Amino acid sequence: MSRRIREVRTASGAVAVQVVTSRGDVVVEIEHVGSAHTDAELELLWSVARERLHPGQQAFDLGEVPRVAARVDRIADWTSSGKSERSATGERGRPRHHAGDAHTVATTAQVLWDALGWVYTHLGFDQVADEAFRVMVLARLIEPTSKADTIRVVRSLGVKPPGLNTLYRSLKRCQARDYRDRLAKACLAYSARTSGRACLVLYDVTTLHFENEHEDELRKVGMSKEHRVDPQIQVGLLVDPAGFPLEVHLFEGNKAETTTIVPVLQAFQARHGVTDMVVVADAGMLSAGNLNALEDAGFSFIVGSRLTKAPYDLAEHFERKGDYFTDGQILESVRTMGTGRHARARRIVYQWSFKRSKRDDRTINAQIAKAERVAEGTAPLKRTRFLKVTGATKTLDEATIARARQLAGLKGYVTNLPLETMTSAAVITAYHDLWQVEASFRMTKNDLRARPVFHHQREAIEAHLTIVFAALAMTRYLTRATGQSLKTIVNQLRETRTSIIEINGATTTIPPKLTPQTTDLLAAIHGTNLVISPG
Structure with a gap:
C-alpha cells in the first residue's frame, strides 16, 4: 500500500488536491482535500494534504525537502471550457482565474x-x-x-x-x-x-x-x-x-x-505512611514544646534558632577569642531547651559568615540611627530596638547594642539528628534549602x-x-x-497559533509552523530531544 498527493483539474476549472491510496497500480481510495482557484488556496491545501499523509508525525531535523511552489496554472486543463477559452495573451489551456473563497475562521492556542x-x-x-x-x-x-x-x-x-x-x-x-x-x-x-x-x-x-x-x-x-x-x-x-x-x-x-x-x-x-522523615523549618517554628511534639510524633527536625543574646554554650569561645571568627567557621554545642519535665538536650550548630556579618552590621547601624532620632526627639516615640526608656528619659541601650555586635554574622540551627547521621555542614545545607519554600510561595x-x-x-x-x-x-x-x-x-x-481556514465552504485546520525556539521549548517540556514536526 502506498499513499501520495495528486492535483487534478476539475470540470469547473479549479484544481482539486487529493490523497490517493494505491495497491500496486490499483487505486484503492481517493480522499478529496479541497479545490483551489488561486495559488494561495493551492498552497494551503497542499499543507493540509501533507498533514493527512503523515498525521502527527515526529521527524528528524533533515531540513526542508525542495518542492516547486504551488501554481494552479501549471495543472493541465482538459475540460472543454478550458480548451475553448483564450487568455488575454491568446493562449489556450489556461484555467479561469477566480478571486478565491479562502479566509481564516479562527485561530487557537x-x-x-x-x-x-x-x-x-x-x-x-x-x-x-x-x-x-x-x-x-x-x-x-x-x-x-x-x-x-x-x-x-x-x-x-x-x-x-x-x-x-x-x-x-x-x-x-x-x-x-x-x-x-x-x-x-x-x-x-x-x-x-x-x-x-x-x-x-x-x-x-x-x-x-x-x-x-x-x-x-x-x-x-x-x-x-x-x-x-x-x-x-x-x-x-x-x-x-x-x-x-x-x-x-x-x-x-x-x-x-x-x-x-x-x-x-x-x-x-x-x-x-511515612515513618522516617526529617522536616526543615525556620526559626518561627522554634519552641521547646513544638520541638518536643515533633519528636514525639516520630519526626527528626532541623530548625533555625534566633540569637538575641549570646548563648551560654558559646561563652567559652567569646572568653577565649572574643567575637573573632573565620568565614564559614562552624561550632557545635548541646543546649537544654524547655523546663521541668519538658526539658530536653538539643544539638546546636552555629556558623559564622562574613557576608552575613556585613549585612547584620548594616541593619544594626540603621536601627541605632533610628533609636538616636527617637532619643533626640526628632522622631515619634514608638517601639524601637536599642532604645531604653526610663521615665521621661530616652537613651541608647549600649548593652543591647554590644550584644548585637557580638552576634553579628552568627546563625544557629537546632536539630535532634545525631552527628553520625548528619554532619554539621549537611545540617546547614539542608536548612538553606528553605528558600525553595519561599520561591514556591512567590x-x-x-x-x-x-x-x-x-x-x-x-x-x-x-x-x-x-x-x-x-x-x-x-x-x-x-x-x-x-x-x-x-x-x-x-x-x-x-x-503559536493554529489556524482554522474555510476554503470553498470546507473548514480545514492548519497547524502552526514551529520556530526552533518553540520546538526546543516543547521538547524540554516533554523531556525529549526529538524534533517535533511543524506539520
Whole structure:
C-alpha cells in the first residue's frame, strides 16, 4: 500500500488536491482535500494534504525537502471550457482565474493547551477525572482570574469552555471527593521518581488575604508580615528539597505559626505512611514544646534558632577569642531547651559568615540611627530596638547594642539528628534549602495570583487552594524542565497559533509552523530531544 498527493483539474476549472491510496497500480481510495482557484488556496491545501499523509508525525531535523511552489496554472486543463477559452495573451489551456473563497475562521492556542494538558497527565493529575477541574487548573497557569472569568480565558484560546455552573459544581466535588488527597499522592509519587524517597521535607507558612473587611470563623485578622489589617487565612506548605509541593493546609488567620507544623506533618504521615522523615523549618517554628511534639510524633527536625543574646554554650569561645571568627567557621554545642519535665538536650550548630556579618552590621547601624532620632526627639516615640526608656528619659541601650555586635554574622540551627547521621555542614545545607519554600510561595502569590481570595465559604476556599496547589506543582515542573519562567513559557506558546481556514465552504485546520525556539521549548517540556514536526 502506498499513499501520495495528486492535483487534478476539475470540470469547473479549479484544481482539486487529493490523497490517493494505491495497491500496486490499483487505486484503492481517493480522499478529496479541497479545490483551489488561486495559488494561495493551492498552497494551503497542499499543507493540509501533507498533514493527512503523515498525521502527527515526529521527524528528524533533515531540513526542508525542495518542492516547486504551488501554481494552479501549471495543472493541465482538459475540460472543454478550458480548451475553448483564450487568455488575454491568446493562449489556450489556461484555467479561469477566480478571486478565491479562502479566509481564516479562527485561530487557537492549541499548542499551549495541549502542552499544559500533557504536563497535567504526566504528573498523574488525570486521576481526578474531572474535566472542569482540569480546565480551572490549566486556565490559572495561563491567566489567573476569578472562576467566572475562567470561561473568557479558555474561550480566548479557541478551546470550548465548560459552563459556569459546571465549574461551580466541580468546586463542590473537589471537597466532597477529596481531590487534594489524590493530587498529594500523585505529587509524592512524582517527587519520589525524580528526587528519590521523601526523607527530607521543608515547611513554612504564609498568609492569603481577602478583599472583605468582615471576619468569620476562618477569615481572621492576624499577624501579617505585610502589616495588612484585612481578614486572612494561614496556609502551610510542605515541599521536597527541589521545591515541588507535597502538602498544603488551611488554617484560621489568627492561628500561631508554631501550632500549624505538627498537624500538617501528621496529615502527611497518615496520608502516605511515612515513618522516617526529617522536616526543615525556620526559626518561627522554634519552641521547646513544638520541638518536643515533633519528636514525639516520630519526626527528626532541623530548625533555625534566633540569637538575641549570646548563648551560654558559646561563652567559652567569646572568653577565649572574643567575637573573632573565620568565614564559614562552624561550632557545635548541646543546649537544654524547655523546663521541668519538658526539658530536653538539643544539638546546636552555629556558623559564622562574613557576608552575613556585613549585612547584620548594616541593619544594626540603621536601627541605632533610628533609636538616636527617637532619643533626640526628632522622631515619634514608638517601639524601637536599642532604645531604653526610663521615665521621661530616652537613651541608647549600649548593652543591647554590644550584644548585637557580638552576634553579628552568627546563625544557629537546632536539630535532634545525631552527628553520625548528619554532619554539621549537611545540617546547614539542608536548612538553606528553605528558600525553595519561599520561591514556591512567590509563584503561588505572583504567577498564580492565589490572593486576594474572593470566595466566602470554607468549602470554596479549600477548593480554590486545591486548584492553586495543582497549578503550583505544574509550574514547578515547567520551570524546572525548561529553565524559564512560567510567564515566558505561556507567552511563547500562546503566540503559536493554529489556524482554522474555510476554503470553498470546507473548514480545514492548519497547524502552526514551529520556530526552533518553540520546538526546543516543547521538547524540554516533554523531556525529549526529538524534533517535533511543524506539520
